[in-house]
Amino acid sequence: MLEAFDPSSLVLGVSEIARRSGLPKSTVHRLLTDLVAERLIVKVRDPATGATAYQLGLRLFELGERVPQHFSLSQLALPIMEDLREATRQRIHLAVLDGVDVVYVEILGSGAVEVGSRVGGRLPAHATGVGKVMLAYAGPEVVEARIAAGLPALTARTITTPDGLVAELRKIRTHGFALDIEESTLGVLCVAAPVFGAGRRLVAGISATGITRSIDPGTIGPAVRTAAFTLSRALRSDASS
Amino acid sequence: MLEAFDPSSLVLGVSEIARRSGLPKSTVHRLLTDLVAERLIVKVRDPATGATAYQLGLRLFELGERVPQHFSLSQLALPIMEDLREATRQRIHLAVLDGVDVVYVEILGSGAVEVGSRVGGRLPAHATGVGKVMLAYAGPEVVEARIAAGLPALTARTITTPDGLVAELRKIRTHGFALDIEESTLGVLCVAAPVFGAGRRLVAGISATGITRSIDPGTIGPAVRTAAFTLSRALRSDASS
DNA sequence: GCATGCGTTCCACTGAGCGGAACGGGCCTC
DNA sequence: GAGGCCCGTTCCGCTCAGTGGAACGCATGC
Numbered sequence: 001m002l003e004a005f006d007p008s009s010l011v012l013g014v015s016e017i018a019r020r021s022g023l024p025k026s027t028v029h030r031l032l033t034d035l036v037a038e039r040l041i042v043k044v045r046d047p048a049t050g051a052t053a054y055q056l057g058l059r060l061f062e063l064g065e066r067v068p069q070h071f072s073l074s075q076l077a078l079p080i081m082e083d084l085r086e087a088t089r090q091r092i093h094l095a096v097l098d099g100v101d102v103v104y105v106e107i108l109g110s111g112a113v114e115v116g117s118r119v120g121g122r123l124p125a126h127a128t129g130v131g132k133v134m135l136a137y138a139g140p141e142v143v144e145a146r147i148a149a150g151l152p153a154l155t156a157r158t159i160t161t162p163d164g165l166v167a168e169l170r171k172i173r174t175h176g177f178a179l180d181i182e183e184s185t186l187g188v189l190c191v192a193a194p195v196f197g198a199g200r201r202l203v204a205g206i207s208a209t210g211i212t213r214s215i216d217p218g219t220i221g222p223a224v225r226t227a228a229f230t231l232s233r234a235l236r237s238d239a240s241s
Numbered sequence: 242m243l244e245a246f247d248p249s250s251l252v253l254g255v256s257e258i259a260r261r262s263g264l265p266k267s268t269v270h271r272l273l274t275d276l277v278a279e280r281l282i283v284k285v286r287d288p289a290t291g292a293t294a295y296q297l298g299l300r301l302f303e304l305g306e307r308v309p310q311h312f313s314l315s316q317l318a319l320p321i322m323e324d325l326r327e328a329t330r331q332r333i334h335l336a337v338l339d340g341v342d343v344v345y346v347e348i349l350g351s352g353a354v355e356v357g358s359r360v361g362g363r364l365p366a367h368a369t370g371v372g373k374v375m376l377a378y379a380g381p382e383v384v385e386a387r388i389a390a391g392l393p394a395l396t397a398r399t400i401t402t403p404d405g406l407v408a409e410l411r412k413i414r415t416h417g418f419a420l421d422i423e424e425s426t427l428g429v430l431c432v433a434a435p436v437f438g439a440g441r442r443l444v445a446g447i448s449a450t451g452i453t454r455s456i457d458p459g460t461i462g463p464a465v466r467t468a469a470f471t472l473s474r475a476l477r478s479d480a481s482s
Numbered sequence: 483g484c485a486t487g488c489g490t491t492c493c494a495c496t497g498a499g500c501g502g503a504a505c506g507g508g509c510c511t512c
Numbered sequence: 513g514a515g516g517c518c519c520g521t522t523c524c525g526c527t528c529a530g531t532g533g534a535a536c537g538c539a540t541g542c
Binding site: 268 | 499500501502503508
């Protein structure tokens with residue numbers, strides 16, 4: 001039922017939540033009362049209509065910040081992301097693979113252009129730089145799962161064929177980094193590198209993103225790879241302590 | 242039961258969760274199975290012992306990022322916080338009042354020194370700069386609630402008497418900003434200002450934090466207040482659109 | 483004035499949830 | 513090697529908590 005609150009609808013009434021979740025209104029109303037008591041949901045007065053409405057509560061935010069895949073990773077990554085941002089002056093993303101999508105666990109810097117990424121947001125892996133770089137170093141079963149789930153286009157430049165994706169991933173493994181040239185957002189270019197943890201296992205992807213005409217991959221690529229190596233080493237040190 | 246996962250214990254076994262939550266082991270086990278199915282919890286192998294353990298799942302992080310008090314506020318605040326960070330070169334905090342505590346909803350920059358603040362973390366309001374500034378502009382019932390809940394010391398410099406706190410809050414209203422001179426962390430000074438939304442209602446507090454000897458409140462105070470005014474105006478514009 | 487949809491409450495009915503006990507396994511100590 | 517301890521997991525008899533359709537009062541729009 002909590003999934004009814006999506007990023008474009010953060011404040012909802014009982015009937016709308018019932019519609020979105022497929023539960024009866026009385027069930028939703030009772031569950032909301034319980035969740036309000038647990039402070040996972042907050043009951044508010046919708047300023048637009050004056051009606052009763054509900055939104056996710058601060059407690060949920062506090063719990064969300066304790067998710068190890070975000071918290072532990074961010075703690076080690078943030079200083080390195082700050083360095084990369086200082087060095088490149090671009091918007092820096094840190095994301096993990098979740099199923100066939102990427103989920104952004106940390107983003108530094110607002111960009112010169114509006115991009116679709118958002119902390120806690122998810123995008124299909126094949127259509128982003130960090131996603132492609134993680135697909136390149138994840139097992140073939142993840143690539144196959146992504147292909148099976150479909151390769152939807154985010155822009156006209158998104159890779160939408162299995163052969164095209166497989167060839168692209170091979171190229172990424174050769175270069176050691178991925179490029180997203182307007183595949184997720186028109187006018188935006190992104191350079192991404194893989195981050196490994198203990199046992200050389202893929203943990204995350206890190207990237208620098210900016211306006212296509214202001215980014216030189218030849219210059220930024222090595223910087224992103226350096227940050228990725230630094231974070232990988234930090235993760236391995238952390239795992240053995 | 243999810244509260245059993247606290248920031249110092251992110252990975253727990255069934256028995257430990259049962260102890261912390263006061264629920265029987267079979268109840269905990271069954272609830273965990275349900276939460277794993279909902280992907281709010283992840284079942285992992287504890288690398289230290291090889292035993293089964295559980296941690297909060299990425300889905301919870303995604304939901305946490307949709308909490309309006311974090312998401313909507315951060316969206317408007319981040320560019321302003323970045324400006325303030327650029328101008329002051331200090332660690333920037335954005336926090337909201339929750340009951341008698343402050344909860345940090347956004348933090349920019351790692352500091353020169355380790356401070357107790359953490360995104361999603363909470364601290365007693367009377368013992369932090371952003372907390373004192375919000376107490377100064379919140380209703381007296383919030384101040385009374387904080388006093389009734391006790392004024393625990395975080396350092397030897399924390400205000401621990403009701404009269405001392407009331408006098409301090411009056412002073413803050415006179416100056417329009419708060420100072421935290423080593424009250425939450427030794428060696429650390431913080432300058433904070435209040436952020437208002439529609440109807441001149443207090444929404445948040447913003448602050449710049451750094452090493453005591455590297456911060457001049459006379460210089461940084463106006464910068465923090467400027468950022469607070471800018472964010473307040475952005476919030477009022479946002480509310481009326 | 484009527485229709486529609488809202489949030490809220492009621493209550494007869496149903497099966498889902500509870501949690502103590504037992505199990506097998508791993509680890510540690512003697 | 514045996515015994516003790518604690519772990520995670522499973523079972524199942526028992527109990528009442530949860531369900532959701534219907535009805536209500538209210539607000540809005542035509």
